[in-house]
Amino acid sequence: MATYYDIFGQKIQYISSDPTNVATGQVWYNSTTNVAKLRGVTAAAAWSSTTDRNNAMNNGAGAGTVTDAVFYGGYQPPGNPAPIPAPGGTGYSAITEKWDGTSWTNSGAMNNGGSNVIAYGPSSTSAIAANRYADSPGGVFYTTSTEEFDGSTWTNKNASSTGKESGAGAGVPTAAFATSGNQPHGANNPGTATEEWDGTNWTSGGALNSPGQTGAGAAGTLTAGLICGGQYGYPDTKVAVTQEYNGTAWTSVTAMPATRTRHGQTATPQTAAIFFGGSEGAFSPLLQNLNYDGTNWTTGPSMGRPAPNASAMGGTGTSGGLLASGGSPYVATTEQFLPAGTAETRTVTTS
Numbered sequence: 001m002a003t004y005y006d007i008f009g010q011k012i013q014y015i016s017s018d019p020t021n022v023a024t025g026q027v028w029y030n031s032t033t034n035v036a037k038l039r040g041v042t043a044a045a046a047w048s049s050t051t052d053r054n055n056a057m058n059n060g061a062g063a064g065t066v067t068d069a070v071f072y073g074g075y076q077p078p079g080n081p082a083p084i085p086a087p088g089g090t091g092y093s094a095i096t097e098k099w100d101g102t103s104w105t106n107s108g109a110m111n112n113g114g115s116n117v118i119a120y121g122p123s124s125t126s127a128i129a130a131n132r133y134a135d136s137p138g139g140v141f142y143t144t145s146t147e148e149f150d151g152s153t154w155t156n157k158n159a160s161s162t163g164k165e166s167g168a169g170a171g172v173p174t175a176a177f178a179t180s181g182n183q184p185h186g187a188n189n190p191g192t193a194t195e196e197w198d199g200t201n202w203t204s205g206g207a208l209n210s211p212g213q214t215g216a217g218a219a220g221t222l223t224a225g226l227i228c229g230g231q232y233g234y235p236d237t238k239v240a241v242t243q244e245y246n247g248t249a250w251t252s253v254t255a256m257p258a259t260r261t262r263h264g265q266t267a268t269p270q271t272a273a274i275f276f277g278g279s280e281g282a283f284s285p286l287l288q289n290l291n292y293d294g295t296n297w298t299t300g301p302s303m304g305r306p307a308p309n310a311s312a313m314g315g316t317g318t319s320g321g322l323l324a325s326g327g328s329p330y331v332a333t334t335e336q337f338l339p340a341g342t343a344e345t346r347t348v349t350t351s
Contacts, residue, residue: 012036024343036348042338047303052332053325054104055095060314061129063121063149063267066321066336067101070124070149071314072110073117073132077330092134096149098124099323104334108153112145116215118169119316120176120197122267125151128173130197131181133165142182146202148173160202162193168218168227168265174199175222177245180213180230190214190232194245196222206249210241215261217278219292220270223247226292228275229260236261238280242292244270257297260286264315264324270294272319276303276337277327279311286310289337305333 013019013028022039029036053071060074076093094113097104114132121127127149133142142165146157160178167181176197183191190212194205213230220226225245231238238259243250263278263286271294278286287310289300303310309327317323322337338344 018345022345027348038346038348040344040346042340042342042344045337045339046301047335047337049304050334050336051103052334053097054106054332055093055097056330056332057093057095057314057326058312058328058330059115059133059262060093060326061117061119062314062316062323062325063119063127064099064123064316064323065267066317066323066338067099068123069099069316069323070096070107070121070127071099071316071325072096072119072127072129072149073114074314074326075115075330092132096154098151099325099334100124107151108149110154111147111156112143114143114145116166116181118164118167118178118181119314120169120171120267121149121173125149126173128157128176128197129154130169130176130178131160131164131167146197158201160195160197161204162191162195164191164193166214166262167191168213168216168230170218170220170225170265170267171197171222177205177222177225178202179205179208179218180211180216180227182214190230194250196247205247206245209243209250209252210239212237212239213241213243217260217263217265217275219266219268219273219275220245224270226270226273228256228292229263229278231261254296256290257299258286260290262311263290264313264322266315266317266322268317268319274300274317274319274322274337276315276322277310277313277324301337303335303337305331305335309333 057074094110114134118130142163144159164181169178179194192208212232216230228242240256264276273292287302313327325334
């Protein structure tokens with residue numbers, strides 16, 4: 001059997017920090033952390049636990065990739081100070097945290113805190129927060145607020161025409177859509193209005209065919225968008241409705257295999273979308289992935305967290321991996337999903 005030296009022509013490196021541009025199969029010893037590491041690949045698609053967030057949160061939003069992401073907004077536990085006050089000492093949050101694939105770092109707070117933010121963005125240095133649900137001196141309200149994040153600071157941008165809370169959307173900071181949600185706030189006010197973002201302004205787009213998609217998941221781009229699941233009415237009626245957007249009009253397509261709401265949404269393409277977490281009801285959280293290939297739905301691996309924490313998470317990612325953090329009731333739990341064959345650095349143990 002070939003040895004490490006036979007394959008790489010050198011002995012295991014003894015270095016003070018992890019190297020960059022590591023080759024698959026490479027092994028090294030980090031003298032600072034006193035651990036041996038290797039670069040391998042995932043044998044099968046799976047969720048795994050990783051570093052918790054600094055702040056427990058639910059109904060937050062995320063943008064970016066599994067190794068370069070930013071999460072923002074949400075709802076903080078009772079007793080936590082919050083940028084926007086709410087009754088009973090709770091509050092809607094403006095907290096922003098950046099993820100580098102290993103650890104979380106607190107960053108500049110949003111100008112307008114809130115939960116159920118519609119999020120877009122390719123990285124931790126380029127993200128958009130559109131609409132949200134928050135408290136004001138006059139009571140709960142849905143907002144038209146839009147902000148852009150540059151990696152350290154949030155800047156207010158032009159507001160949307162239609163206020164939304166618990167809406168859905170997808171795209172990039174210069175070309176995105178935002179739709180569904182309560183328009184205006186209220187359990188019996190699911191909206192159909194869609195707006196399109198060009199990086200500067202919002203304009204009206206095609207209306208949804210089905211209004212009952214508050215808390216839906218979304219994926220894709222402005223001209224190849226996807227929205228699925230959600231709820232409407234009180235008591236909540238969950239739906240499995242799926243619709244595709246071509247930049248002009250929505251078309252009803254194959255429904256999800258089961259109803260689901262408040263599930264993780266990602267930057268994955270319309271024809272290779274993955275949705276995760278969420279719930280069928282207040283006490284029926286779901287852990288299993290649902291995959292959409294542009295025509296049909298299939299199931300995938302389940303998350304490892306306790307089932308009650310699967311609803312109201314923030315989520316982001318691409319076809320190369322997903323990241324989920326936070327959840328109900330208030331947790332800092334973070335998990336990552338990696339497809340089979342994904343390169344990853346592992347710590348060598350004797351267990």
